Amino acid sequence: MLLTFEKKILGLLVSASLVASTGCIGITQGVNLGPLAIPVPISPYFQDQEELEFHNHERYERVPIIGPITAGGPAIALDPPSDDEVMQALERARPVRGGLPLLHEKQRNNVKIVKEKISDYVDPPRFIPLIGMASLHHAHYKCTVYFEERTINGWPVPYTLEDKESAEVLYIDHNHFHMCGNPDTGASSIY
Incomplete structure (x- = not known):
């Protein structure tokens, strides 16, 4: 036993x-x-928020460093803001995400984006830590977004509001550095 x-x-x-x-x-x-x-386990909503923050940081929240402006060459800015960048900025200004299905939802339909360059100028060269001698290139854009906004309320009394002529104006700045002089890019050279 x-x-x-x-x-x-x-x-x-x-x-x-x-x-x-x-x-x-x-x-x-x-x-x-x-x-x-x-x-x-993490909720898909919070995981989507983290991915969106990383997407914005990776694409739009960094300042690129470009080679020097060639002598006599045009000092024009890089590409204007993309449609995705404009919509992300609009989402930060007036969020639509995060509604409750069948209770309260917002939609933006028939979106049209108009982009206008307001100014484009280059600062004089100065010493920037971790970069060296560089000049900052500024480009300012006025982006007007035209859309139809639809608000759906489902409780306590279901109804739908439609605004056929909504418009939002966003100002987006594109800045990037130009290296000055004869920069050492780290590439090997033949002596």
Whole structure:
């Protein structure tokens, strides 16, 4: 009787140690995070927000460094803002995302974007830390977005509001650096 009880206890201890040492939980080599090592599911809404923030940071929130302006060459800006950049700026100014389906939703339909360059100028050269001698090139754009806005309310009394002639004006700045002089780009040269 005692021998079978000891075997059961030993079997429970062995099975508990096997279960605890499988996967990410249990005995590991190195740093052990304990219960913090268990993955926690994230709502798709928050995951989408993180991806959108990374998309904006990667594309629109950085200042590029371009080679020097050639002598006698035009000092014109890079491309005007893309439609995606204008819509992202509009979403930050007047958000539509995050409505509750069947309760309250907003939609923008038939979107038309008009882009106008307001100014385009280059600052005199100066020393910029981590870059060296550079001049900052400014380009300012006025973007007018025409759209139809539809607001759907579903509770307590369902109704729909439609604004056929909505317009928003956004000002978008495109700045980039031009290196000055004979910059050392790090490329190997033949002596």
